[in-house]
Amino acid sequence: MWNLLLRKLKMGNLTEKGGNSLTQQKSSKLPSSFRQSLQARHLDCGSCNGCDWELTALGNSFYDHQHLGIDFVASPRHADVLMCTGPGSTQLLMAAHETYEAMAKPKWVVAVGDCAVDGGVFKGAYASENGIGNVLPVDVKIPGCPPKPEDIINALLEFMGKR
Amino acid sequence: MLGLREYLQNFHSCPSVEIVEWKKQEGTVDVSARDLPEILSYCLAMRPRPIWLTHVVNDERQLERGFCLYLVLHFPGLDFSLTLVAKGINNEFPTLSSIFPALNWSEREAQDLFGLQAVGHPDTRSLVLHPGWPQGFYPLRKDYKRGDEGKQFKRAPLVFPEMHGDGIFQVPVGPIHAGIIEPGHFRFYVIGEPVLHLEAQLFYTHKGIEKLVEGRSIDEGLHIIERVCGVCTLSHGLAYCEAVEKLAKVEVPRSVLLWRTILAELERVYNHIGDIGNMCAGVGFAVGNANGSQSKEKLQRLNLEFFGHRFLRGMVVPGGVKSISSSKDCQTLLNRLLEIALDFEEWLPLLLHHDGFRQRAVTTGVLKPEDAVEMGVTGPAARASGIANDWRELHAYLLYPELNVQSMVEEDGDVWSRLMVRVKETRESFRFLETLLNEGMEKSEGTNEALIPFSSHKLSPWQPAWGCVESPRGTDVVWLMVDEEAKIYRCRIRSASYANWPAVPLTVPGNIVPDFPLINKSFELCYSCCDR
Numbered sequence: 001m002w003n004l005l006l007r008k009l010k011m012g013n014l015t016e017k018g019g020n021s022l023t024q025q026k027s028s029k030l031p032s033s034f035r036q037s038l039q040a041r042h043l044d045c046g047s048c049n050g051c052d053w054e055l056t057a058l059g060n061s062f063y064d065h066q067h068l069g070i071d072f073v074a075s076p077r078h079a080d081v082l083m084c085t086g087p088g089s090t091q092l093l094m095a096a097h098e099t100y101e102a103m104a105k106p107k108w109v110v111a112v113g114d115c116a117v118d119g120g121v122f123k124g125a126y127a128s129e130n131g132i133g134n135v136l137p138v139d140v141k142i143p144g145c146p147p148k149p150e151d152i153i154n155a156l157l158e159f160m161g162k163r
Numbered sequence: 164m165l166g167l168r169e170y171l172q173n174f175h176s177c178p179s180v181e182i183v184e185w186k187k188q189e190g191t192v193d194v195s196a197r198d199l200p201e202i203l204s205y206c207l208a209m210r211p212r213p214i215w216l217t218h219v220v221n222d223e224r225q226l227e228r229g230f231c232l233y234l235v236l237h238f239p240g241l242d243f244s245l246t247l248v249a250k251g252i253n254n255e256f257p258t259l260s261s262i263f264p265a266l267n268w269s270e271r272e273a274q275d276l277f278g279l280q281a282v283g284h285p286d287t288r289s290l291v292l293h294p295g296w297p298q299g300f301y302p303l304r305k306d307y308k309r310g311d312e313g314k315q316f317k318r319a320p321l322v323f324p325e326m327h328g329d330g331i332f333q334v335p336v337g338p339i340h341a342g343i344i345e346p347g348h349f350r351f352y353v354i355g356e357p358v359l360h361l362e363a364q365l366f367y368t369h370k371g372i373e374k375l376v377e378g379r380s381i382d383e384g385l386h387i388i389e390r391v392c393g394v395c396t397l398s399h400g401l402a403y404c405e406a407v408e409k410l411a412k413v414e415v416p417r418s419v420l421l422w423r424t425i426l427a428e429l430e431r432v433y434n435h436i437g438d439i440g441n442m443c444a445g446v447g448f449a450v451g452n453a454n455g456s457q458s459k460e461k462l463q464r465l466n467l468e469f470f471g472h473r474f475l476r477g478m479v480v481p482g483g484v485k486s487i488s489s490s491k492d493c494q495t496l497l498n499r500l501l502e503i504a505l506d507f508e509e510w511l512p513l514l515l516h517h518d519g520f521r522q523r524a525v526t527t528g529v530l531k532p533e534d535a536v537e538m539g540v541t542g543p544a545a546r547a548s549g550i551a552n553d554w555r556e557l558h559a560y561l562l563y564p565e566l567n568v569q570s571m572v573e574e575d576g577d578v579w580s581r582l583m584v585r586v587k588e589t590r591e592s593f594r595f596l597e598t599l600l601n602e603g604m605e606k607s608e609g610t611n612e613a614l615i616p617f618s619s620h621k622l623s624p625w626q627p628a629w630g631c632v633e634s635p636r637g638t639d640v641v642w643l644m645v646d647e648e649a650k651i652y653r654c655r656i657r658s659a660s661y662a663n664w665p666a667v668p669l670t671v672p673g674n675i676v677p678d679f680p681l682i683n684k685s686f687e688l689c690y691s692c693c694d695r
């Protein structure tokens with residue numbers, strides 16, 4: 001216990017505060033009740049899992065998405081945005097649709113990574129779409145292979161009008 | 164080794180077996196598909212027992228060889244790899260799965276993608292292609308041209324065994340899971356809380372990468388192969404480059420070997436530490452998870468700072484590495500790594516001495532050694548079941564022989580053992596990195612040789628070549644054949660996850676459903692490089 005506390009004191013606070021502000025800075029197309037807090041659901045649509053791991057990284061003590069009002073939820077029913085990674089692999093499309101359908105309105109879709117944006121390197125593969133935009137209505141695109149965690153956070157904050 | 168060679172030479176004194184090539188470390192032998200079961204049985208009876216590296220089916224009808232089957236076995240101890248080639252297959256071949264269950268998935272995959280029949284295969288269900296694709300869709304045949312089959316795909320019910328009895332329930336889970344993870348469908352057959360049987364249906368992220376790379380240049384191929392798996396990017400890229408270099412008959416200079424070894428170990432530490440933390444997430448143990456992900460982030464930031472990519476993409480190129488760091492960078496990198504290693508030792512006891520965590524992990528999800536051998540399991544999962552099969556120890560490649568790598572083995576095969584294997588390997592990797600970076604500091608001047616353009620080399624066409632690397636999850640194998648224009652003709656990716664997935668369901672019966680996330684995380688397999 002004491003060791004833990006000591007370690008914590010030595011380490012200080014790792015979380016990067018850059019740019020976080022609770023006040024609205026820019027306009028956003030989101031209704032005002034979503035601008036302070038956004039509940040996201042991750043959906044892997046055939047990614048190489050690089051993007052998935054960067055989404056996971058958002059939860060580590062450096063980025064700590066929760067302090068920005070962004071959280072990942074376990075069910076699409078609780079989600080405001082669907083964060084899709086991967087180009088849209090054919091055998092998963094139905095399930096992806098069902099996930100989207102299960103979300104309550106209003107809902108938004110974020111395409112995370114080059115694959116989700118336009119198919120990336122997997123363009124033209126026989127069991128894949130060229131981006132999740134072919135299947136779901138995409139509102140935000142975050143390019144990169146994979147996009148860095150800070151890119152993902154910035155894009156989400158921008159979407160919320162916080163940046 | 165003589166035994167094997169003599170056996171093959173005298174095989175029924177029959178002309179169907181022909182030794183094409185027999186070098187110190189690699190041999191290629193043509194056999195007929197009919198004789199394969201007998202030859203494989205003989206090989207498997209040898210001690211130490213050989214391991215499988217890859218199983219490839221290739222459509223070589225254009226070359227008038229029919230469909231060909233390549234089975235690559237490795238004989239540990241001798242560091243000898245044998246490729247058995249069966250040419251001239253028409254539309255069926257006798258199954259090898261009943262002799263060697265490790266080939267079960269690979270043969271079913273050949274049925275799905277090539278439309279060949281593995282005669283006598285114990286499982287008649289499709290694997291890679293889910294029910295619902297149009298009839299006669301065999302995408303890996305050379306005469307297949309991409310049409311709109313994807314549009315025609317209509318999801319049909321998956322086929323699962325039936326189970327009846329009082330109080331038996333089926334619990335379907337997935338393909339989409341809660342949390343940030345990849346998709347796969349699991350069907351638990353439970354009686355009360357304990358699991359009786361588990362069926363896993365994967366391949367939801369199947370995209371058709373092996374077809375996609377066909378006809379591409381070597382560089383384009385590398386770009387795609389690096390994206391087969393996010394977290395084993397470097398291992399896949401390296402295995403691919405090794406195969407390319409074999410085809411070009413190029414020996415890479417020592418400085419390149421050094422940096423490739425450093426990169427491979429960097430990939431191992433960031434993965435292992437992340438996986439150790441992630442196992443804690445499997446039981447909701449937040450302190451362990453937070454520390455693991457924090458250290459992983461620090462390591463990935465080092466990757467970005469020194470090598471330009473958080474997952475080390477783009478660092479390995481055919482014939483070399485993209486860049487070689489200066490002495491000063493080596494020193495800084497080493498100092499930072501040692502800090503992280505110290506920090507690792509500081510937080511690790513939190514989980515190793517945590518009673519609650521121990522209780523969840525010990526005796527959970529046991530993989531029996533005999534199952535691990537039969538199923539061809541590789542990596543930390545195999546070593547946790549007492550099988551010393553670290554490819555860095557078995558095979559002399561990169562600078563590993565000098566580092567004197569020992570397989571880190573645990574005996575119990577449970578979640579705890581898989582954790583401990585990773586802990587020990589992480590410590591070893593930090594030690595290796597120290598040695599390697601010290602060498603890097605001395606030798607970083609005048610290493611332009613690492614950057615010689617590779618494109619001037621001629622690749623031997625229509626020859627099989629494989630590259631093999633011990634990734635954090637086990638042995639990754641890339642098998643490659645190119646045509647006269649040095650365009651990829653066939654590329655088969657057998658990742659560690661592909662080898663290990665079939666064994667995961669065997670470890671679950673007897674455990675309770677809530678233990679599955681923990682068991683799954685202790686294997687820490689990737690779906691993407693399994694599904695491709």
Ligand code: SF4
Binds near residue numbers: 120146
């Ligand atoms: S964008 Fe890149 S990292 Fe993300 S899923 Fe695609 S290939 Fe992987």
